[in-house]
Amino acid sequence: KAGVTQTPRYLIKTRGQQVTLSCSPISGHRSVSWYQQTPGQGLQFLFEYFSETQRNKGNFPGRFSGRQFSNSRSEMNVSTLELGDSALYLCASSSGRSGVVYEQFFGPGTRLTVL
Amino acid sequence: GDSVTQMEGPVTLSEEAFLTINCTYTATGYPSLFWYVQYPGEGLQLLLKATKADDKGSNKGFEATYRKETTSFHLEKGSVQVSDSAVYFCALRKGLLDKLVFGAGTILRVKS
Numbered sequence: 001k002a003g004v005t006q007t008p009r010y011l012i013k014t015r016g017q018q019v020t021l022s023c024s025p026i027s028g029h030r031s032v033s034w035y036q037q038t039p040g041q042g043l044q045f046l047f048e049y050f051s052e053t054q055r056n057k058g059n060f061p062g063r064f065s066g067r068q069f070s071n072s073r074s075e076m077n078v079s080t081l082e083l084g085d086s087a088l089y090l091c092a093s094s095s096g097r098s099g100v101v102y103e104q105f106f107g108p109g110t111r112l113t114v115l
Numbered sequence: 116g117d118s119v120t121q122m123e124g125p126v127t128l129s130e131e132a133f134l135t136i137n138c139t140y141t142a143t144g145y146p147s148l149f150w151y152v153q154y155p156g157e158g159l160q161l162l163l164k165a166t167k168a169d170d171k172g173s174n175k176g177f178e179a180t181y182r183k184e185t186t187s188f189h190l191e192k193g194s195v196q197v198s199d200s201a202v203y204f205c206a207l208r209k210g211l212l213d214k215l216v217f218g219a220g221t222i223l224r225v226k227s
Contacts, residue, residue, distance in 0.1 A: 004158070033214065043204065043217035056214055090158055092215075104215065106151075106158035 004107035012113045018079040021110045025093030032074040037088040086114045117142040121218035134192040138205035146207040148188040153202045
């Protein structure tokens with residue numbers, strides 16, 4: 001089974017620009033979660049999508065948004081980039097079925113650098 | 116709110132040494148507990164998990180026991196290898212559909 005794939009792997013943007021990151025979950029998985037990893041704040045939850053609906057949301061400003069398509073692929077968008085948005089963005093997929101302690105499978109991440 | 120506290124690193128050990136990485140948590144109810152490992156340039160991999168008190172998770176020689184009385188989930192390995200060098204994250208999840216809450220991570224360096 002192919003793992004979680006994230007594109008692009010590396011991205012360099014300048015302040016004020018916007019960026020879109022993509023995540024393809026493991027086949028059959030319907031839940032996709034996004035996390036931001038920085039040296040200062042560690043791993044922080046951004047949001048989770050299940051069957052095209054946002055099911056859970058972290059404490060990030062509205063500049064961070066996401067969506068999920070009918071094939072479970074997900075995108076996250078960051079508008080008006082700030083220097084502090086430089087981070088590794090990790091996507092995780094799972095089956096998302098209720099009633100089961102399911103495992104989240106992580107992708108390799110997208111390294112975003114904001115100059 | 117819910118939180119996870121891990122021992123600060125880096126932890127530097129010689130090959131075949133005993134490893135302990137401490138993890139304690141604060142949460143109401145009965146969270147599930149996890150250890151994830153991140154190798155350089157890669158995403159996170161689930162190492163082991165425990166879903167209720169006194170459960171022991173184990174994988175690849177690593178073990179951790181869910182201790183509700185001390186709210187702890189310490190990671191142990193009897194004999195580390197150079198290939199175990201990585202960052203280790205302790206995490207909890209409150210509900211079955213809830214987000215993961217991670218600790219800050221502990222860097223482990225094993226020298227030959």
